[in-house]
Amino acid sequence: MSDLGRVLRIDARRTAPFLAVPALALLGAVAAWHALLPGVAYWDDAVAALFASVRVLGPASAALAAWVALREHRLGYLRGLSARSPALGPLLDLTLLGVVSLCAYLVVAAIVVVKTLLHVEAGHPQVVGLLAGALTLLDYTVIGYLAGRAVPRLPTVAAAAAVTCLWGVARPGTWTYLLPPPGVEHIHPFAGLRTELLAGQALWSLGFGGLLVSGYLWTLTRRARLALPLVAAAGLIALTTLWIHAQQRTPLAPRAFEYSCRQWPLTVCVHPALRSALPSLEAALTPLATRLSGTPGGFTRVEHRPDNDFPRPGHGVVYIHLTDLSPGYEHRAEQEIQISLLDARTCGNPAHAVGVRYTALVSAWLLDETPPRMTDAAAARAFGRWAEARRRHWLRLHYARYRSCTLRGLDFRTV
Amino acid sequence: MIADFSTIVARDMGIRRGGRWILRPTTFGITSGVVGLAGPPCSGRSALLTTLATLRRPSVGELELLGHDVTGPAGQRAVRPRLGLLPHRFGWAAGVTAREYVAYAAYFKATPKNAAEAILERFELTDAAEFEMDMLPADLRLRAGLAATCVHRPDLVFLDEPLGSIADSERDELIGVVRALAPAVVVTAPDPAELTGWCDRVFTIARARLIESLEVCRTWSRVPAGV
Incomplete structure (x- = not known):
């Protein structure tokens, strides 16, 4: 095993974030199950259920990440006074937390997929929807972690959960509900999620996460080479926000079917x-x-x-x-x-x-x-x-x- | 007095926290040896130590460590690999052995693979290396902390109240270990009496002011620090 792998393993044992996977998965599964239309097996509705689970899983992941950041702050004496890059410690934490969040999300996704497959399913699986949900969840994790690093106090954990929860349920403006995670509750038959909008949301989440991570790394390292990902992420967010704003209409589109x-x-x-x-x-x-x-x-x-x-x-x-x-x-x-x-x-x-x-x-x-x-x-x-x-x-x-x-x-x- | 070869040079350096001075702007220099920093709990002793260790920026003034201005990121980057810091409560999760703890520190300090084993041996921890940190007695846990702090052979070490939970019977032996950690060692304690007798210089922090005590018995001074 490499030195980095050994350190990651020690971090995983030390902070024990994987203990949170069952709790996160349970939370997400309950939210997704409630969001699924009773008796209906429709792939687009399965994606909407995944978004609903992200709206619950996200704040929980943000709270977990803020708590881990809070704990890891105490390790500044080892990881801060380092011959290695000061970004290494936070990147290791974010890697572990991201894996934990994705594990929980994959469990939820597996439950939703199996439920849809067991019933007589209709429509087509929306892989880009699954991806958009995963990237949005990672954004929540990054937000929680950065909040915990910026203000290493216990109330930050609750604040991270509350603010991200608020973003999931209430949005300013008329079009912002299309930003990830989109505010779609149920996808009824005859309509389907617009694939291009899901792709736009996935890209927005990617840009947002990239901007947060590269911005934070820049504050730690002041490396000029971080300007490139920083500008790229900001550009991606600007473009996708403008594009989503230009949609100004329902995220749904009529879907062809045969009775x-x-x-x-x-x-x-x-x-x-x-x-x-x-x-x-x-x-x-x-x-x-x-x-x-x-x-x-x-x-x-x-x-x-x-x-x-x-x-x-x-x-x-x-x-x-x-x-x-x-x-x-x-x-x-x-x-x-x-x-x-x-x-x-x-x-x-x-x-x-x-x-x-x-x-x-x-x-x-x-x-x-x-x-x-x-x-x-x-x-x-x-x-x-x-x-x-x-x-x-x-x-x-x-x-x-x-x-x-x-x-x-x-x-x-x-x- | 500030000598040209001072390890730590603070010029009008002050630390504010929550709108009040923890340390009013003060000028001092530390060359080498073991320097004691005494102050009651909540006197700002730990805040001063973390500021000197570059984990916190001074609110005002200048700070130089080992010849580098550490108020900017470039100086911090240059000097941090040469520093070691052991906080008062260096909490560690259950299930991690002393060897893993030191190896973890060694990775972040970018030391050669054999450095962790070498320092475990130097601190007489070879037999205890496979024990989990929580299971070690206080003196061995401190030795493990010191080993992790000094695995990269730093030039300047900061120890926050290292002997606080150490029994008197172990104290003298550990003082010898602490004095040999690095050319310059800054140690804190709540009471100046705990530092006199074995520190080369002792400062007291009171009412946000740093005052040097002149009553330092130099029993240990025959043994130079860092040896």
């Missing part, structure tokens, strides 16, 4: 990231389709659409907008279809308040929900007594009034 469909008895088509939901959606929506069959609202095809796309249902096609598969998603899809059948203009008219209550009674049947309490108890009783076939027949006759929320008590007494 995953289930054809029988209904045709249900969803984004491939949600294809594991097809059997349960089919099972949940078939009774609704059966009850609406024979009416103008009858449908034979259900299509999953992006959040900002609301086509008018018709010609046997209805649309749903699911963003995740959290519990109750089947019922939410049913409700959405039922609401899309109603005429919002007439149902929102206060003059039709009574009709709205009758419509709610019928909707409760369509959705297998508990019927609402009605003023017209006779109508509710009558409708409740009818057999399924009679109700369907009644709906075919009164669909227009149901849709426009203009049903009357009289309608429940005549079939």
